[in-house]
Amino acid sequence: MGVNNMNEKVHMKVQDPKERCKNFNEVELGYTDEEALQEANRCLQCPNPRCMTGCPVSIQIPKFIKAIKDNDLKLAYEIICESSSLSAVCGRVCPQERQCESMCVRGLKGEAISIGSLERYVADNAIKNDYVSLNKKEKNGKSVAIVGSGPSGLTCAGELARLGYEVTVFEVLHKAGGVLTYGIPEFRLPKKIVKREVDNLVKLGVIIKTDVPIGNAIPLDELRSEYDAVYVCSGAGLPKFMGIPGEDANEVFSANEILTRINLMSSYKDESTTPIKKAKKAYVIGGGNVAMDAVRCLKRLGIEAHLMYRRGEEELPARKMEVTHAKEEGVIFDLLQNPKKILTDENNSVIGIEVVNMILSDVGDDGRRSVVEDENSLHKVDCDMVVMALGTSPNHEAIKGSNIELDEKGLIVTNGTKTSLDNVYAGGDAVSGAATVILAMEAGKKAASEIDEYLSKK
Numbered sequence: 001m002g003v004n005n006m007n008e009k010v011h012m013k014v015q016d017p018k019e020r021c022k023n024f025n026e027v028e029l030g031y032t033d034e035e036a037l038q039e040a041n042r043c044l045q046c047p048n049p050r051c052m053t054g055c056p057v058s059i060q061i062p063k064f065i066k067a068i069k070d071n072d073l074k075l076a077y078e079i080i081c082e083s084s085s086l087s088a089v090c091g092r093v094c095p096q097e098r099q100c101e102s103m104c105v106r107g108l109k110g111e112a113i114s115i116g117s118l119e120r121y122v123a124d125n126a127i128k129n130d131y132v133s134l135n136k137k138e139k140n141g142k143s144v145a146i147v148g149s150g151p152s153g154l155t156c157a158g159e160l161a162r163l164g165y166e167v168t169v170f171e172v173l174h175k176a177g178g179v180l181t182y183g184i185p186e187f188r189l190p191k192k193i194v195k196r197e198v199d200n201l202v203k204l205g206v207i208i209k210t211d212v213p214i215g216n217a218i219p220l221d222e223l224r225s226e227y228d229a230v231y232v233c234s235g236a237g238l239p240k241f242m243g244i245p246g247e248d249a250n251e252v253f254s255a256n257e258i259l260t261r262i263n264l265m266s267s268y269k270d271e272s273t274t275p276i277k278k279a280k281k282a283y284v285i286g287g288g289n290v291a292m293d294a295v296r297c298l299k300r301l302g303i304e305a306h307l308m309y310r311r312g313e314e315e316l317p318a319r320k321m322e323v324t325h326a327k328e329e330g331v332i333f334d335l336l337q338n339p340k341k342i343l344t345d346e347n348n349s350v351i352g353i354e355v356v357n358m359i360l361s362d363v364g365d366d367g368r369r370s371v372v373e374d375e376n377s378l379h380k381v382d383c384d385m386v387v388m389a390l391g392t393s394p395n396h397e398a399i400k401g402s403n404i405e406l407d408e409k410g411l412i413v414t415n416g417t418k419t420s421l422d423n424v425y426a427g428g429d430a431v432s433g434a435a436t437v438i439l440a441m442e443a444g445k446k447a448a449s450e451i452d453e454y455l456s457k458k
């Protein structure tokens with residue numbers, strides 16, 4: 001930003017694309033003190049801050065930015081912590097450009113304040129100086145079980161532990177964190193940051209039990225009788241496939257599997273005992289954040305990585321910044337293309353994809369552009385790996401055997417966060433379908449407050 005141009009934001013420095021496309025280190029490097037101050041000084045401290053209306057958890061944005069201006073970073077952190085328990089995570093992965101930043105008045109004439117980058121700056125400073133907020137009430141003798149350790153479960157656990165509840169989080173995987181741990185790659189969200197958030201909960205007294213599949217090892221009804229209340233937030237981790245011929249070939253994976261193996265089992269490291277098969281050329285099918293994460297991971301493994309999406313660039317649902325980063329790293333975008341069939345050899349190994357071109361129509365009443373196939377455009381592309389990133393739906397393991405009410409899409413039905421079962425609450429992706437970290441956190445916070453209200457009356 002030019003010193004005199006207050007309409008331009010201070011861009012965060014990033015790792016050189018030529019280097020970062022070969023490693024898993026974080027892409028964005030964070031603000032220096034000077035950069036953060038310069039950006040904070042652009043904030044107009046609006047009396048009616050529009051930015052806050054765009055924040056699902058209503059962070060006091062101008063207040064924390066003022067604390068940065070005043071060089072009181074501890075206060076800035078405390079202000080954020082009043083509304084969000086995962087600031088270092090949200091500062092990195094929240095789609096701020098569609099939330100708080102999209103509402104910022106600075107954006108009317110120039111670039112919005114980089115609220116997310118400032119949040120990250122404050123949170124990282126707190127980590128560096130080990131600021132932890134461990135304020136909590138006396139134990140109240142009541143217990144709550146939480147099923148799933150993603151952002152929704154972690155948020156609910158933190159809120160309830162602070163209110164004096166005995167909280168136990170059950171997680172089927174061997175590490176806590178949900179998608180933050182197994183889905184979002186290290187180069188966007190370093191795992192040490194997630195671990196710190198989990199460690200802070202343990203310091204607050206939360207018990208975290210990993211490797212426990214609720215539904216199988218312990219039925220939900222057993223949890224209901226052992227604990228005063230249960231919060232089900234088991235996410236939406238079941239991948240969708242296209243149902244096209246050849247999808248059962250050896251080298252067709254879901255993005256979830258690829259990302260889990262890379263993030264949770266470090267299969268990109270040479271010493272890994274569960275290495276990912278090194279393909280030469282891979283196609284990731286889809287256009288959302290998950291597709292972008294998967295294709296960027298494959299690029300880092302030295303694979304010629306393509307992203308195939310049936311609409312155009314404007315319609316890509318992924319964050320714009322992720323698209324830009326992927327392009328800079330050398331990901332090849334095959335837009336307006338749709339797979340019709342996976343081609344295989346006699347060993348059922350992938351040798352290519354039969355693809356059709358798509359044509360975008362005008363914008364419809366719903367504001368979206370639909371696509372139709374160009375029937376005469378069928379062609380083949382070579383590849384030896386295909387990764388499906390077409391969205392996910394809830395996995396019902398956790399609620400197996402219970403008669404909890406589900407809607408026609410298989411999502412848990414709630415009134416607020418209360419389910420159809422006595423003393424059972426639910427939220428996050430298991431209720432909304434695949435959404436965002438901050439919305440899952442918002443549900444966790446709401447569930448904590450509703451559980452507290454219910455148990456306080458008992």
Ligand SMILES: Cc1cc2nc3c(=O)[nH]c(=O)nc-3n(C[C@H](O)[C@H](O)[C@H](O)COP(=O)(O)OP(=O)(O)OC[C@H]3O[C@@H](n4cnc5c(N)ncnc54)[C@H](O)[C@@H]3O)c2cc1C
Nearest residue numbers: 148150151152172178179214234235428429435436437440
């Ligand atoms: C690859 C990827 C990238 C994403 N990128 C972004 C992003 O940049 N920004 C953003 O805002 N959102 C992003 N999202 C979406 C976001 O991560 C999710 O909306 C959010 O994590 C949902 O939180 P949750 O707590 O509801 O569920 P999850 O994070 O899915 O956590 C659920 C947990 O429950 C556990 N579980 C499931 N069944 C059981 C059982 N039977 N017993 C015990 N435990 C169980 C799971 O193992 C998991 O750990 C991304 C998602 C993915 C997959």
Ligand code: SF4
Nearest residue numbers: 043044046051104105
């Ligand atoms: S709307 Fe923008 S300029 Fe106004 S207080 Fe919020 S961040 Fe600052």
